[in-house]
Amino acid sequence: MDTNATAETDFSTKGIYVTGDEYTRDTNYIETRITRDGEDGYPVEAGRYRLVVSRVCPWAHRSTIVRRLLGLEEVISIGVCGPTHDVRSWTFDLDEGGVDPVLGIERLQEAYFKRTPNYPRGITVPAVVDVPSGAVVTNNFPQITLDFSTEWSEFHREGAPDLYPEALREEMAPVMKRIFTEVNNGVYRCGFAGSQESYDAAYDRLFIALDWLEERLATQRFLMGNTITEADVRLFATLVRFDAVYHGHFKCNRNKLSEMPVLWAYARDLFQTPGFGDTVNFEQIKKHYYVVHEDLNPTQIIPKGPDTSGWTTAHGRESFGGNPFGNGTAPTRPVDA
Structure with a gap:
């Protein structure tokens, strides 16, 4: 997770730093790519990463x-x-003995240090690790998913959706940029604001963007039309955490997601689509934010709510037609780890 908060406040293990009163995200990632031609020294190869x-x-x-x-x-x-x-790194405490069974390490920090000794920036997830060397290849999260769609195409399952269609990329770019700056990053700008003024400005920016999305999605099933794309994936990851964490913990409380009829129906449509809701763990999400962010929640008390049963209720978005997977099909493989 990449969270950065102020000059005086060091959240470097989370990727957070704040400049003055305003939250600023550190976007200096390891930009090495895994590509078909292996230009950066890491070719696409099954089982290697x-x-x-x-x-x-x-x-x-x-x-x-x-x-x-x-x-x-x-x-x-x-x-x-x-x-x-802890302050040093993400850890593999869900695995037996607290050790990743493939990499043989207790802390993700070890893989970063294999790449760059005493790596000076945040130890962030996601990270793609080269298994033979044990070193991180990249933590550039926006590029990782785009490369999954483009560079790894020979390994896509039969019926896989085209999440980054070439014909839509020019139109997608400003939509995804606004989602990142105003929504994905916007909730953090509210949560880690260092003054009332910066918080108020961040709050207004966030809800202007959410109102824009409410309007955009009132006339089409998904962000780019009647099939899911990378843009929907990027928005969903924030929306699914909104009521459970951002509304209260980050003070994004003009209204809940469940009080925005279009966005709430859209988010439920995605949640009920294989690949989305089946990768969500609300209990772990709440535990992270309310325990790790001691500056925002010194007691580390984890809220019991909200009730998440609404995520599986009817959404009615089928009325727009289309198919979430375009001409493809839903994934059927059981969710791993």
């Missing part, structure tokens, strides 16, 4: 959704860190 995630992190969640939708489970293994971590 391990995707390390945590179920709590929205940035990592995107990679688990895309991996599942495209059917890459057989060629890219997954390591899952626990919902909390």
